[in-house]
Amino acid sequence: MSDDLVISDLAAGYGHQSVLHDLTLRAQAGRLTAIIGPNGHGKTTLLRAISGLIAVRTGEIRLGADRISGLPAEAVVARGIVHVPQGDLLFPDMTVLENLRMGAFLPAAARQEKTVLEEVYTLLPKLRDRENQIARTLSGGERRMVGIGRGLMASGRVLMLDEPSLGLAPIVIEQIYEVIAGLRRAGRSILLVEENAMRAAAIADQVHLLDHGTLNWSGTGAELSGRPELLETYLGV
Known part of the structure; x- marks a missing residue:
């Protein structure tokens, strides 16, 4: 059974404000799908x-055979x-290990916590060295890695990353994207939101440009690189 994430004719927003309008896209299982676009346009x-943090007004979201739109x-x-x-959103007075373990709160994830923790430490070896360190004392890049590691601890079918490079120094961004590229090579299903279009396009299997709550363009990273008018008009590149 396919674990594609399929969004059909989606409309959503906040209060009386509509943000997303008739949005349709498919994020294929085992692929990295990037959503790019200017700030404030709905990414x-x-x-x-998708997460159920805001209500879907119309349309449908499915993960494989499961309809998830409308669920809490x-x-x-x-x-x-x-x-x-976005950001760190860690428990600042808990250790790195305690923060990671919070990702395995569901029974299915808790049953394989030790195995997945070892996988996280293999992927992010610095976290093993820091496992007893209090989260608020970590650097920005280390906190971001803990956030990604905590997400991996949930053993989900799709990992959604919102602006993982936000506010980080260039050398740290390189490290974060090396991790994301490793996840992609391992066949993880990833939905990546990123303002830095070329950074995302360099590792994405599919790229979607979101403009004023609708998809303006879709293609591969290489195809995006060949569309300078899109880069200049929408992304300031």
Whole structure:
């Protein structure tokens, strides 16, 4: 059974404000799908709608055979959607290990916690060295890695990353994207939201340009590189 994430004719927003309009896309299982576009045009809203953090007004979201639109956020997580939001959002006075273990709170994830923790430490070896360190004392890049590691601990079917490079120094961004590229090579299903279009396009299997809540363009990273008018008009590149 396919674990594609399929979004059909989606509309969502906040209060009386509509942000997403008739949005349709497919994020294929085992692939990295990137959502790019200017700030304030609906990228984070899309992830929140998928996660059940905001209501879907019309349309449908399915993960494989499961319809997840309309479910509460905790039920969406239980179906296999893992959302790593912008910023750190760690428990600042807990250790790295305690923060990671919070990702395995569902029974299915808890049963394989030790195995998955070892996989996280293999992927992010610095976290093993820091496992007893209090989260608030970590560097920005280390906190971001803990956030990604905590998401992986949930053993989900789709990992959604919202602006993982936000606010980080260039050398740290390189490290974070090496991790994401490793996840892609391992066949993880990833939905990546990123303002840095070329950074995302370099590792994505499919790229979607979101403009004013609708998809303006879709293609591969190489195809995006060959569309300078899109890069200049929408992304300031």
